[in-house]
Amino acid sequence: MSARLRCVCCALPRRALEHVGLGHHHAATERLRSERHAHTVDLRAAAANGKRERFVFDAAGTEALPGTLVRPEGARAVGDAAANQAYENVGITLDFYAKVFGRDSLDGAGMDVSASVHWGEGFANAMWTGKQMLFGDGDGVRVRGFTHCLDIVAHELTHAVTQHAVRGGLGIVKRKGKLDLAGEAGALNESISDVFASLVKQWHRKQDVKQADWLVGEGVFAPEIGRAVRSLKQPGDDRLTYGGDDQAGDMRGFVPGGDVHANSGIPNRAFYLAATALGGRAWEHAGRIWYDSVPRLKPKATFVDAAHVTSETAARLFGIASREQHAVQAAWQKVGVLPA
Ligand SMILES: [Zn+2]
Known part of the structure; x- marks a missing residue:
């Protein structure tokens, strides 16, 4: 995986996590920043038709990525609301970029976009890891999940757009082996x-x-x-x-x-x-x-x-x-x- 495409942002910054009493979730977020998600399946073969496709996976409360494929492009809605919301909101964001700006997916070259839902145990964040979208469920009480928020999905996917648009990344620094925005x-x-x-x-x-x-x-x-x-x-x-x-x-x-x-x-x-x-x-x-x-x-x-x-x-x-x-x-x- 290219270093310039590793996770640098998550939906809830440290300040917001501390406010809701979930500051310890910042540690898991930090860990993800430095991990390589090399075990993400290679989806290029699945998308040999040259058209960008969505793949939604279920991590089933584990920290494994991507998890089990539950809804590939064109498949009918499944019984899991989070999986369907991720599928829809990734689709709306990609449609926006295509219809408003003529941009073919996040990289401008029709890349596929995969997303894993139910990542981790009550993980209170969502992010673009550099390779895919990842959604925690939140604690279900103070933080109610992220897949239903179109703008959260669009925020994270736009980090990928920016990564592709600005050579060398915009404001990305390396601190103690982790990539960060500064x-x-x-x-x-x-x-x-x-x-x-x-x-x-x-x-x-x-x-x-x-x-x-x-x-x-x-x-x-x-x-x-x-x-x-x-x-x-x-x-x-x-x-x-x-x-x-x-x-x-x-x-x-x-x-x-x-x-x-x-x-x-x-x-x-x-x-x-x-x-x-x-x-x-x-x-x-x-x-x-x-x-x-x-x-x-x-x-x-x-x-x-x-x-x-x-x-x-x-x-x-x-x-x-x-x-x-x-x-x-x-x-x-x-x-x-x-x-x-
Ligand atoms: Zn961000």
């Missing part, structure tokens, strides 16, 4: 996953920028624990997310060397501001600008770099001094990345 580039990587997670959900629901809730991970927590994992509209507003949410909404809240899931609120809100200034359906203009910008980012891109790249992309797509370019520049100014 710095502004790491926060940008996280933000890109949140932006497209929200867009996939909006596209699926046929919502415009006003109808959208701009939340990611609604329904992961039990209601008394929290409503969602993040808000692009009001990062760090714990009435919308969970107690202890420390996401920054502008550069005044930026923490140098801080958690990429906290600093990512700044570019998240820049996208929200640009998209809502433009109105209509966010994936059509703002989403297109962001999508075309990702391959232009360097592995150590800063927020200022992202502001320049998205502004240049807006000009290239819609014209110099177009309302799109103005909206993008104004958004980065409002969050304090570009000077006002």
Whole structure:
């Protein structure tokens, strides 16, 4: 397996796991970061037709990957809700990339996507391991699973898109033999996953920028624990997310060397501001600008770099001094990345 495609992110960051009293699950997440999932079956032979296919496996509460194949592409729904939800939500995400941006699967070259459900015992996380999706069930009380959350699935799969789009990966560092996201580039990587997670959900629901809730991970927590994992509209507003949410909404809240899931609120809100200034359906203009910008980012891109790249992309797509370019520049100014 290529090192640049190993797991760097999971649905619930350490802060959220600690909030729900499942901080020890962070250890299992860390372990996965360094493991090689070489035992994942080679599915290329099964997909000799050249078309991307989905394969859903059941890990049956073990830590083995991928587990038993329960629903390959085209097979009918099975008796297990999590398997069907994973199948559907991976499919919706791949359809979004294909229909909106003409992208053929995560790598742009029709790769197959496999997902294992019921991984581990009450494991309270979901992730892209670098090779496949993996879903824990949560503890069933505070964390209610992930397969039903389209935007969580889209967030994780978008990490794979970013890995393929940015040569060398975006913000990926190696710490004690483990791959991790760090710095502004790491926060940008996280933000890109949140932006497209929200867009996939909006596209699926046929919502415009006003109808959208701009939340990611609604329904992961039990209601008394929290409503969602993040808000692009009001990062760090714990009435919308969970107690202890420390996401920054502008550069005044930026923490140098801080958690990429906290600093990512700044570019998240820049996208929200640009998209809502433009109105209509966010994936059509703002989403297109962001999508075309990702391959232009360097592995150590800063927020200022992202502001320049998205502004240049807006000009290239819609014209110099177009309302799109103005909206993008104004958004980065409002969050304090570009000077006002
Ligand atoms: Zn992530």
